[in-house]
Amino acid sequence: MTDSAGRATARGRIDKRQAILSAAFDVFARRGYAPANVAEVAEVAGVAKPTVYNHLGDKENLFRRAMEAAADTVMERNLRDVERLRTLEGDLRAGLGDVAYRMVQTCCGEPSRALRRLVHAEVGQFPELVELVQARTAGRLAEALADRLARLSLEGRLRAADPAVAAEQFLSLLTGPAEARSRLGTRKLPAAELRAIAEAATDTFVRAYAA
Amino acid sequence: MTDSAGRATARGRIDKRQAILSAAFDVFARRGYAPANVAEVAEVAGVAKPTVYNHLGDKENLFRRAMEAAADTVMERNLRDVERLRTLEGDLRAGLGDVAYRMVQTCCGEPSRALRRLVHAEVGQFPELVELVQARTAGRLAEALADRLARLSLEGRLRAADPAVAAEQFLSLLTGPAEARSRLGTRKLPAAELRAIAEAATDTFVRAYAA
Amino acid sequence: MTDSAGRATARGRIDKRQAILSAAFDVFARRGYAPANVAEVAEVAGVAKPTVYNHLGDKENLFRRAMEAAADTVMERNLRDVERLRTLEGDLRAGLGDVAYRMVQTCCGEPSRALRRLVHAEVGQFPELVELVQARTAGRLAEALADRLARLSLEGRLRAADPAVAAEQFLSLLTGPAEARSRLGTRKLPAAELRAIAEAATDTFVRAYAA
């Protein structure tokens, strides 16, 4: 991390910043914003407390940046799922069902849940996080999905309808029941139940939107 | 201790407890669990700090009881909406649409949103709240809705399907988009948008479930 | 405790006061002055908190009166031991040894220890308690012992010496080692060790004071 003269390299600085942000999200996700303390973040990151302040200012900023970074990470994974939509060549039902299953899985994963939990929790103190995070996660997903659904409409495989609304509803049919059944992540959903949710959502969606 | 004096005292005690619980929910909803402080709860309730402790023990218990009480309040209002389902005599579409509109309204109201926000926020520290609150609010609503949908199936107005799943989906189609559009309550939804959400949800639901 | 008209009798009042004082000493002895709380005293006494205040004013006064009462109780038992000194008719060694044994036993008993502990503990806050309590316990004992030793001097069985000093020393030879060995009451002394202490004290005393 240091060059021959002992000065920190740019790379080293960045690594340390990443380590801090990652540690911060870890701690915030476990404890929540207020109960989390900077000391623990520093400890998990393997640096001293003032170093956290040097890199990221105060706790609020640390939180914002950590959420941002986490949202980016989650988004990357989400987008990989959306890529699958490209392969909707064969049977519509089967294809959508497969994508749906992947999406519930992702949305029920710890990173997504933690992100969602924290955004909900701190919406009062950090209202801008809703935009910041949702835009990169659920919003981005809905957008990509809408794009694809529009395509399917044009291809005559779905009836004409506002693709944004359709996408929103499809996602709601997935995440709503998943959150309810998992009791907000308290109960781990068995794969079968997850698949059932995906199936039911797809079924309802196709019935309502098939051409 | 007896009769008029006794009843007055007991009533006074209960009133004070209610005042504290109401104040507590108010403060917790505004600040979140950790940042809320008992002093403010006491102030809002118009009592001295130790009185809060006398009545409700410690901060954790105060929180739990306040959430419970708030959930009861919200539930009562929710159930009034569900009553409307009885009047689904005429046009199915119109009837469901009307009920849907009322339900999004209720779910987007401050009490509901605050409750949901707090449950999400503190699910890590108070996992039992999910059951406690959801059972009285969303769960109760879904149940009542399921009952009614089952009836409609028997009457041949909806196709045969698991009414629990149908209810869950109907609610998801309402609350999912509402949460997304209102940015978790950050943005106040105009009545027109709320109605549009209700309409879209009803439309999709009827298409998927009509007999 | 109440007469036919329901008024508390004088006897009832006194009983209640005694109950409170006894409970108070019990609690103070267990917890110490500051950590003891009036609520527990009231509970042990089986009365309500304000009743304690009605009868005994504030916590300080409650403590003083409780100590006084406990000192009286301990004194009574001590004096019974001193009575034994009258029977010092036969062998001096044996007689003194017997009395010594009884005295260490008494001094190591819980009431005596608690009293001593509390006086030591609160000598800073309640300096007058030293006089008040010591006068009735150790002081009274020393005095009685001195009287008896003076008699033995006159009878020519002990050499001439200040009987007050002699008594003081005899008691010190008993209680000093007992306190040290029992680690201030932390360790329960077996009867054999108690007897050994009494024997050693008597032996030294007789060697030093025999005529």
Next chain:
Amino acid sequence: MTDSAGRATARGRIDKRQAILSAAFDVFARRGYAPANVAEVAEVAGVAKPTVYNHLGDKENLFRRAMEAAADTVMERNLRDVERLRTLEGDLRAGLGDVAYRMVQTCCGEPSRALRRLVHAEVGQFPELVELVQARTAGRLAEALADRLARLSLEGRLRAADPAVAAEQFLSLLTGPAEARSRLGTRKLPAAELRAIAEAATDTFVRAYAA
């Protein structure tokens, strides 16, 4: 962190810790454990309240460490007195009397009294302090004294006897009367009375133990 800066820092830390411990003993001795408050300790030590917590954890640990440190200090002074026993070359009576006088002086000094008072006071809450403190003060003194008395026995200047018991008794003859006369430190003993006590103790001891 290295060399001069390092040593200075470490030394500074230690100094601060010592200052806190010393201040703590001061405050505890004046007020007792429970009434003492950490704020005053911090003030007396000239540091901020959290610094006390940084260095010593909580109040209980602060108390224990302060007692330990104070016991060490007292012990050092006690042992200097015991050293005097080496010079028991001339007249036994005179030599012992001299040592006795020094010992009562030490035992009646504020540090000793405060230590004793606190141990007595808190034996209920901190039972391990008895061992911890007594071992370093009275116990250590008794041991050293016993060693010396054993030597005197071997030299034929004292009769054969258990030196531990003899030492214990000698100390009891000194401290018992001193505590009684000073009313547990409430009354300041004039030098003459202190000397009289030392003389009387020595006299009795020599009569009982001289060869």
Next chain:
DNA sequence: AATGAATGAGACTTCATTCAT
């Protein structure tokens, strides 16, 4: 006379944040 309820004051402890090295 006795009690359920209420409160003012204060204690311990934690934590975000800043110095000084």
Next chain:
DNA sequence: TATGAATGAAGTCTCATTCAT
């Protein structure tokens, strides 16, 4: 730049004591 140490501010909770019945 990174850190060990220090601190101001704040929060939970307890308790002696007093009202009102």
